[in-house]
Amino acid sequence: MNILVVNAGSSSLKYQLIDTDTNTLYAKGICERIGGEGALIEHKQIVKGLTVKKESPMQNHADAMNLVVAHLTDPEVGCVASMDEIQAIGHRVVHGGAYFSESILLSDEVLEKLKLCRDFAPLHTDAHLMGIKGCLDTMPGKPQVLVFDTAFHQTMIPEAYVYALPYEYYEKYGIRRYGAHGTSHRYVSGEMAKLLGKPVEETKIVTCHIGNGSSISAVKGGKVMDTSMGFTPLAGVEMGTRCGDIDPAIVPYLMEAENLTPAQVNDVMNKKSGFLGVSGFSSDSRDLQSAIADGPSNPNYERALLAVNILKHNIKKYIGSYAALMNGLDAVVFTAGIGENNAELRQMICENMEFFGIEFNQAANVTVPHGTATKISADTSKVAVYVIPTNEELVIAKDTAALVAGK
Ligand code: ADP
Numbered sequence: 001m002n003i004l005v006v007n008a009g010s011s012s013l014k015y016q017l018i019d020t021d022t023n024t025l026y027a028k029g030i031c032e033r034i035g036g037e038g039a040l041i042e043h044k045q046i047v048k049g050l051t052v053k054k055e056s057p058m059q060n061h062a063d064a065m066n067l068v069v070a071h072l073t074d075p076e077v078g079c080v081a082s083m084d085e086i087q088a089i090g091h092r093v094v095h096g097g098a099y100f101s102e103s104i105l106l107s108d109e110v111l112e113k114l115k116l117c118r119d120f121a122p123l124h125t126d127a128h129l130m131g132i133k134g135c136l137d138t139m140p141g142k143p144q145v146l147v148f149d150t151a152f153h154q155t156m157i158p159e160a161y162v163y164a165l166p167y168e169y170y171e172k173y174g175i176r177r178y179g180a181h182g183t184s185h186r187y188v189s190g191e192m193a194k195l196l197g198k199p200v201e202e203t204k205i206v207t208c209h210i211g212n213g214s215s216i217s218a219v220k221g222g223k224v225m226d227t228s229m230g231f232t233p234l235a236g237v238e239m240g241t242r243c244g245d246i247d248p249a250i251v252p253y254l255m256e257a258e259n260l261t262p263a264q265v266n267d268v269m270n271k272k273s274g275f276l277g278v279s280g281f282s283s284d285s286r287d288l289q290s291a292i293a294d295g296p297s298n299p300n301y302e303r304a305l306l307a308v309n310i311l312k313h314n315i316k317k318y319i320g321s322y323a324a325l326m327n328g329l330d331a332v333v334f335t336a337g338i339g340e341n342n343a344e345l346r347q348m349i350c351e352n353m354e355f356f357g358i359e360f361n362q363a364a365n366v367t368v369p370h371g372t373a374t375k376i377s378a379d380t381s382k383v384a385v386y387v388i389p390t391n392e393e394l395v396i397a398k399d400t401a402a403l404v405a406g407k
């Protein structure tokens with residue numbers, strides 16, 4: 001089945017056209033600066049290896065979708081003769097609150113429930129609503145499916161998701177752990193379970209999605225037991241610009257000391273912390289690694305090393321605590337921008353973990369081929385360690401196809 005996967009942001013719209021029968025990616029692209037000056041589309045026809053990039057005015061997400069449709073059906077850079085060859089649309093949705101524990105076909109009732117999720121992720125939810133409306137306007141009648149980043153984490157038990165705040169805040173405001181990157185954790189843990197070659201119900205896996213945003217999950221028997229992100233994606237390990245777990249008392253302290261408003265302190269924790277805040281010069285792990293490789297002669301060396309060491313320390317703690325929670329550990333998986341590409345960090349995390357039964361294979365770790373699931377632990381290692389490239393779009397396309405086919 002040909003599925004158009006849509007990831008709508010407030011001023012951008014990413015898309016992929018995937019055939020779920022053959023797992024073929026036909027086209028992908030992005031519309032940027034929607035509603036602003038210099039709006040542009042970049043469209044890639046994968047099979048023919050063609051890329052077009054051009055400015056084109058887009059007032060809203062419906063304009064963007066019209067442009068996407070025009071490119072997908074273009075005789076030269078397109079891949080289908082008409083939109084009739086595309087059976088459905090699958091949307092990536094960042095937050096489904098506690099309303100959605102699995103992917104779902106769009107209906108009026110679903111749309112109303114999605115609007116309630118604005119309380120948790122207002123900017124993202126508004127963007128998704130615009131993306132859905134854009135699709136309804138340009139392709140009326142085409143089935144649409146919503147796939148939620150939070151859904152996979154809905155299997156957590158109350159002690160994992162209820163915070164030890166007065167219970168009434170959970171009841172009144174829905175303040176609890178929701179987690180994020182669920183589609184990625186679901187995909188890589190599923191692939192890992194297949195590689196382990198034993199029934200999913202018996203598997204104990206820690207998945208490390210490490211990118212600009214990072215989260216770690218404990219997946220036992222195919223279900224999430226716990227995950228590092230919380231009420232928002234600010235919690236957990238250190239990230240590109242987010243601080244991750246800190247003593248919550250720091251927030252009021254900083255507000256008083258620096259005379260900050262709630263919005264300002266939120267900005268510090270989300271946009272000025274993490275790699276950027278600690279290193280003082282970059283949120284990108286490549287810049288930090290290159291400063292570290294230069295050695296102490298580089299003025300950024302010490303703080304770059306500290307920033308990376310903090311992440312290593314955080315992730316080790318999560319792996320250890322999740323192994324304790326699951327009463328065992330079969331595998332650790334690394335994925336996303338840093339997890340898939342940063343061999344140094346993977347080594348730093350997996351070193352000195354013999355206690356857990358991790359025997360690292362350094363030679364395999366430094367030669368991981370791009371885009372391929374690769375084992376980076378020794379054959380004798382009690383715990384398997386893998387790099388598994390994530391593919392959230394494929395999961396969205398497959399869920400969409402299954403729901404449309406009525407499965
Ligand atoms: P996002 O959370 O925005 O999706 P990504 O998963 O793309 O982010 O991760 C971005 C991070 O991955 C950056 O810190 C970047 O340095 C790192 N990264 C991406 N590609 C590579 C690469 N080829 N080599 C090393 N690091 C990479």
